[in-house]
Amino acid sequence: MLTSESYAELVNKVYSRSRQEGNRSYPVACFEIFMLAQAQQRASRKEADLFRQLGEIFDWNMSRRQRNAYVKKLLAGSTLILTDLSKTILWTSRNFLTMTGYSHKEAIGQTPRMLQGPDTDPATLLRVRESLRRANPVKADLLNYRKGGESYLCRLQIDPLYDNNGELTHFLAVENEVK
Structure with missing residues (x-):
């Protein structure tokens, strides 16, 4: 199984090759969408944690x-x-x-x-x-x-x-x- 870092390296290689050829490869677009979804999920979890912290702060x-x-x-x-x-x-x-x-x-x-x-x-x-x-x-x-x-x-x-x-x-x- 690939780690996100090794996957990112692989995608960057494909992306570099596709840029040289003048097109954008499908895996790169998929990876960008995946990374955006991951960032949104992390932000949502952070916000939920902040709400829980507010509950603790205000008792x-x-x-x-x-x-x-x-x-x-x-x-x-x-x-x-x-x-x-x-x-x-x-x-x-x-x-x-x-x-x-x-x-x-x-x-x-x-x-x-x-x-x-x-x-x-x-x-x-x-x-x-x-x-x-x-x-x-x-x-x-x-x-x-x-x-x-x-x-x-x-x-x-x-x-x-x-x-x-x-x-x-x-x-x-x-x-x-x-x-």
Whole structure:
């Protein structure tokens, strides 16, 4: 069995030969796709590990089953957004950029209001705010706006997170674009 290093050497030899001949060989393209998929899987695992670390740092009172359900949603492509009690964004998953067009740096320190616009339903916003004020979980479909101004329908579920002392510490939103 070839190691990834020896496979890379073999592919580089084939790639060099194919470049000299003026064409691109099939194995090189396959290898590039394979390496990209591997990098994406590593990034997803790193992000899941970071989410688990956040749970440990903030001492969330969350069962292993709950934590694994969030990680599963994260790995399945859902966008996760962690806010403090004042609804300031502290962390977003990588999928936030894909869904909204905003980078992590642009989102951190902002509130989710940055995603709302002229056609965002005020009644839905009020229902979400009231549920969070009472520290109740809430599900809603909300019209949000990407960085470029394009609207999209977002299905969100926001859960209050408590520490092991029973104190409310954060809110975690799991969001998916409805197509």
